[in-house]
Amino acid sequence: MSRRTVRRYIQSDGPWRYTLREPRPRPVADAIEPIVREIIENDQRVRNRKQRHTARRIYVRLVEEHGYRGSERTVRRLVAAIKQEIGARSKEVFLPLEFEYGQAFEADWLEVVVEMGGRLVPVNVFAARLRASRASFAKAYPTTRQEALFDGLQGAFHFWDGVPETGRFDNPLTVAKIIKRGTREENERFAQFRAHYGFKLSLCTPGEGHEKGSVENFVGFVQRHFFTPVPRVKDYDDLNAYLRAKCERYLDYPVPDSHLTVGEALAEERKHLMPLPATDFDPARLAFAKVNKFALVRFDNHRYSVPVDHAHRNVMVKAYVDRVEIWRDGAKVAEHRRSYVKGGETYELAHYLPLLARKPGAIVLARPVRSSEVAAVIQQFHRGLQGRVQRPATEMARIMELMRQAGIEVVGRALELAVRRGCFSYDAVACITRALSEDPEPPAPLSPERYPHLPHIPPTTVNLREYDALLARGDGHGL
Numbered sequence: 001m002s003r004r005t006v007r008r009y010i011q012s013d014g015p016w017r018y019t020l021r022e023p024r025p026r027p028v029a030d031a032i033e034p035i036v037r038e039i040i041e042n043d044q045r046v047r048n049r050k051q052r053h054t055a056r057r058i059y060v061r062l063v064e065e066h067g068y069r070g071s072e073r074t075v076r077r078l079v080a081a082i083k084q085e086i087g088a089r090s091k092e093v094f095l096p097l098e099f100e101y102g103q104a105f106e107a108d109w110l111e112v113v114v115e116m117g118g119r120l121v122p123v124n125v126f127a128a129r130l131r132a133s134r135a136s137f138a139k140a141y142p143t144t145r146q147e148a149l150f151d152g153l154q155g156a157f158h159f160w161d162g163v164p165e166t167g168r169f170d171n172p173l174t175v176a177k178i179i180k181r182g183t184r185e186e187n188e189r190f191a192q193f194r195a196h197y198g199f200k201l202s203l204c205t206p207g208e209g210h211e212k213g214s215v216e217n218f219v220g221f222v223q224r225h226f227f228t229p230v231p232r233v234k235d236y237d238d239l240n241a242y243l244r245a246k247c248e249r250y251l252d253y254p255v256p257d258s259h260l261t262v263g264e265a266l267a268e269e270r271k272h273l274m275p276l277p278a279t280d281f282d283p284a285r286l287a288f289a290k291v292n293k294f295a296l297v298r299f300d301n302h303r304y305s306v307p308v309d310h311a312h313r314n315v316m317v318k319a320y321v322d323r324v325e326i327w328r329d330g331a332k333v334a335e336h337r338r339s340y341v342k343g344g345e346t347y348e349l350a351h352y353l354p355l356l357a358r359k360p361g362a363i364v365l366a367r368p369v370r371s372s373e374v375a376a377v378i379q380q381f382h383r384g385l386q387g388r389v390q391r392p393a394t395e396m397a398r399i400m401e402l403m404r405q406a407g408i409e410v411v412g413r414a415l416e417l418a419v420r421r422g423c424f425s426y427d428a429v430a431c432i433t434r435a436l437s438e439d440p441e442p443p444a445p446l447s448p449e450r451y452p453h454l455p456h457i458p459p460t461t462v463n464l465r466e467y468d469a470l471l472a473r474g475d476g477h478g479l
Contacts, residue, residue, distance in 0.1 A: 105164040105166075106167075137156040140236060142236065163275075197276075198277075285318075288314065290312070291306055307333060324336050
């Protein structure tokens with residue numbers, strides 16, 4: 001070993017490695033490197049990773065297109081080195097941020113699967129998080145439309161008991177639309193919602209979801225801790241009660257780099273939040289439609305019934321996440337549970353009772369009847385009328401009118417009892433309906449303490465011997 005080498009080892013700390021003064025020649029790899037580098041760099045522009053080249057595919061192309069005669073191992077090593085170089089060059093460096101209480105919140109959506117009603121159902125979960133205290137909120141919906149976004153934001157504001165100064169979002173059409181590269185325009189309806197609560201809007205750079213990293217981390221937490229394993233729920237109300245309990249339990253988690261829990265930090269942040277307005281923003285999506293000849297209104301490719309006297313009229317539809325309201329001339333004329341079934345129909349039997357009373361021959365075939373809860377018993381009662389009365393249609397018309405007066409549920413129960421007893425007539429159903437409608441509890445006796453001004457008559461017992469004495473005094477032929 002030379003003296004200079006020994007001296008260098010003594011004067012410097014280890015470990016000592018042998019280094020080349022100049023790289024070794026690579027005649028095979030150097031010849032194909034420009035081709036491989038061009039292929040890999042072009043792949044970086046392809047978003048779908050499954051359409052990018054593998055090392056094997058690059059090797060095949062080199063053989064077929066460029067007459068490469070070297071080994072596949074050489075190509076694999078070259079591809080790995082180039083990808084490592086490009087990856088190290090493209091990796092971004094981030095700045096740690098610190099937010100003041102009440103300064104900002106972030107919102108996002110995620111899609112998960114739950115077991116609802118015995119089958120696996122995909123659901124959309126709205127997630128929002130305060131940047132300073134980490135207090136988080138989650139709520140599930142069947143859609144990500146704007147009415148769901150508004151409802152989720154309102155739920156978060158009420159959960160936090162206040163409104164932060166700024167909200168950070170991606171670029172969904174429910175919030176803003178991109179006019180052209182670098183130019184975005186806020187959604188008009190969202191601008192109204194934001195003005196109602198008084199917070200500012202901050203949008204991420206398109207395709208840069210990491211700019212709202214706090215809620216992105218919470219989304220991952222929700223997937224791992226709230227939905228693993230897959231929860232079993234009855235409906236959305238049950239699922240949202242489960243998520244609410246989970247969010248409340250999250251308040252016991254510690255805030256990173258702090259001695260406070262999330263709940264304690266939220267209590268402090270509430271002092272800096274803007275107060276909630278006196279009334280909430282109406283999150284409904286508005287639409288105008290015309291009722292068709294079947295007394296149906298079409299909204300979002302689904303039809304909802306209205307009372308028949310509103311047929312052929314113009315109405316306004318207010319669509320919420322869970323219900324649809326139909327208004328005409330400032331008055332609500334119908335309300336249905338919202339359905340997301342495309343091309344379906346939702347009926348309410350009460351809307352068609354006046355028409356059914358006028359057209360009793362169509363009762364057993366009418367869709368509003370066949371889709372109602374009393375469809376089966378109406379069919380049974382109608383069959384029982386055949387051969388027992390001269391005009392079954394007239395009896396059914398009177399039954400429809402009775403439903404208008406006493407209510408569908410009560411008359412439905414009366415029809416069940418009438419069928420069970422074999423009483424197939426309107427009079428029998430009306431009699432049973434009156435009996436079901438009456439108060440079964442007898443009136444309570446009057447209390448003498450509450451009415452001291454009334455004379456008190458003590459109860460007496462009946463002496464039957466006095467009656468025998470009257471009989472004995474008779475003339476032998478009775479009294």
